Amino acid sequence: MAPDTERAEGVADVLADKLAGRRALIGIVGLGYVGLPLALAAVRAGFPVLGFDTNPERVAALNRGEGAFHHIPGEALGAALRAGAFAATGDLARLDEPDAVLICVPTPLTRHREPDLSYVEATAGAVAERLRPGQLVVLESTTYPGTTAEVMRPRLEAGGLRVGRDVFLAYSPEREDPGNPDFATSQIPKVVGADDPASRRLAGALYGALTVETVPVSTAATAEAVKLTENIFRSVNIALVNELKLVYDAMGIDVWEVIAAAATKPFGFMPFYPGPGLGGHCIPIDPFYLAWKAREFDVPARFVELAGEVNTRMPHHVVERLAAAIDRTGRPVSGARILVLGLAYKRNIEDTRESPSLRLMRLIEARGATALYHDPLVPVLPATREHPELAGRRSQPLTAETLAGADAVLIATDHDGVDYALVARHARLVVDTRNVMARNGLAGPTIVKA
Structure with a gap:
């Protein structure tokens, strides 16, 4: 076995063991209509969750047990806080703490109807500054095919760590339907794509614990295309x-x-x-x-x-x-x-x-x-x-x-x-x-x- 492959499998096995034992800390960046339901689904699955949001008023409200949306029962947030399973922060310097970082930030259009990836780029930069070996990073924000490989990966690897060997990177499109009483986050199958086997395996293990079913696809770009296809x-x-x-x-x-x-x-x-x-x-x-x-x-x-x-x-x-x-x-x-x-x-x-x-x-x-x-x-x-x-x-x-x-x-x-x-x-x-x-x-x- 090649040294890089052996190292990748060793690092991945450590994280896989944490995920299986629900000892992995899950970090979720963006606590809006996608991130907050995902955080509560992770708590229900037995994981501790640290949520990140740049809005200090929202962070404070969530830590008081407030700020849940109309379609999300407020008692679920309160129970997570009382159990010590969830906390919100605006301190991006703590991004080195989670074992898995799930990015749920906006991807709007510019005034000329072109993709605006400024939130994704800023978040990727913040994660990269604190990135440590063994972390899994998953982008959930809707975007065009190629974003994970062309935007996320270069930023994460800028400090010398290598995706698929030292850290792991995947794309799993959000499928939230706010207000739909029949399909909560954990009841919706989750598509997972990555460009290396270790990242795909770890992302599948994480979402397999959170949702009713995972649907692995061959690449991150394929998963990105799935999301666009559904909505188009x-x-x-x-x-x-x-x-x-x-x-x-x-x-x-x-x-x-x-x-x-x-x-x-x-x-x-x-x-x-x-x-x-x-x-x-x-x-x-x-x-x-x-x-x-x-x-x-x-x-x-x-x-x-x-x-x-x-x-x-x-x-x-x-x-x-x-x-x-x-x-x-x-x-x-x-x-x-x-x-x-x-x-x-x-x-x-x-x-x-x-x-x-x-x-x-x-x-x-x-x-x-x-x-x-x-x-x-x-x-x-x-x-x-x-x-x-x-x-x-x-x-x-x-x-x-x-x-x-x-x-x-x-x-x-x-x-x-x-x-x-x-x-x-x-x-x-x-x-x-x-x-x-x-x-x-x-x-x-x-x-x-x-």
């Missing part, structure tokens, strides 16, 4: 139904009725639903990551780019429908008061990342109207990179007075628990992008689908 599949199909909505609207056909009937076919059809645009950190972003990388190989990604364009245009279509509906009441859009119902990007969570509601509000106000909002899960609008001018706005109470005082109510997110019958009774005009009024058996001349 959804993006393309959502773009298709969004485009069909426009076509069927012009024909006087209700696209929601069409989809409901088509979904009765027991094979060959999978229902997707139109909406006011895409939100969240994955589906609006991932297609552009692949399209950008494809240009490096001089290969066009026409379907991918077209889907992104269709979905990006949907807020404009919704505002056009809203304006036309208001115009039919005899009032101009300019000077109107519009109540946007639902600010989160999907139902029953508080996440506003890339939410189309934010763009809708900006487009509404660009027409001279006033955009208010109600969202029971978003009492105050947080600062965002794309819409800083909206930060600090507060949710309006959903009362008869609020509804009657608006020229139109625009339903952008269909949270459960909202009294849609109250909306139907008191709103002058309802523009519904989610078909939620019909689903609740509510109809009438003041309700318009968009």
Whole structure:
């Protein structure tokens, strides 16, 4: 056996033994919608967890047992803290403590819709400064194929340690679906890819302890491509139904009725639903990551780019429908008061990342109207990179007075628990992008689908 191979196996065996005995300290960088559920899954599996986050207020809140999200039971965080199994810190100098470092940081787009890997690069640099032999580093952030090998690995090896021999590197894409009660982190199979056998084995051992199943693939780039493929599949199909909505609207056909009937076919059809645009950190972003990388190989990604364009245009279509509906009441859009119902990007969570509601509000106000909002899960609008001018706005109470005082109510997110019958009774005009009024058996001349 070659000396390097023998050394790699020896170092890997030590970590594998720690993982098997649940003695390995798991470090998770980024305690947001991906990192915090992952941390709690690791605690439930019997591992001690040290979480890292650069937001000092969030770190302090988590260490007090606060700051869990709406869809994550707060008692799970409290129990982990009381047991001494979890702690949060903002001190990146402690990155040498964990045996495994899992990176769950944002990967947004730039203003020109190109990948922004600044968070990944900064985290990789911080890890590299404290890297010690025997550590496993896993990137979970969504990104283009090649990021682990081209961005992560050179930084980790800059100090002389070698991946696959002294330290270990893998990619395992996050598959969180916040607010989905049927699939918690530990119930979702985990794809694991690495470019050397030792890294692949260790990452598989770690996630095998955390989740119901691991799915090993041959390389990190393959695992990166898996994540993009999953979300591009959804993006393309959502773009298709969004485009069909426009076509069927012009024909006087209700696209929601069409989809409901088509979904009765027991094979060959999978229902997707139109909406006011895409939100969240994955589906609006991932297609552009692949399209950008494809240009490096001089290969066009026409379907991918077209889907992104269709979905990006949907807020404009919704505002056009809203304006036309208001115009039919005899009032101009300019000077109107519009109540946007639902600010989160999907139902029953508080996440506003890339939410189309934010763009809708900006487009509404660009027409001279006033955009208010109600969202029971978003009492105050947080600062965002794309819409800083909206930060600090507060949710309006959903009362008869609020509804009657608006020229139109625009339903952008269909949270459960909202009294849609109250909306139907008191709103002058309802523009519904989610078909939620019909689903609740509510109809009438003041309700318009968009």
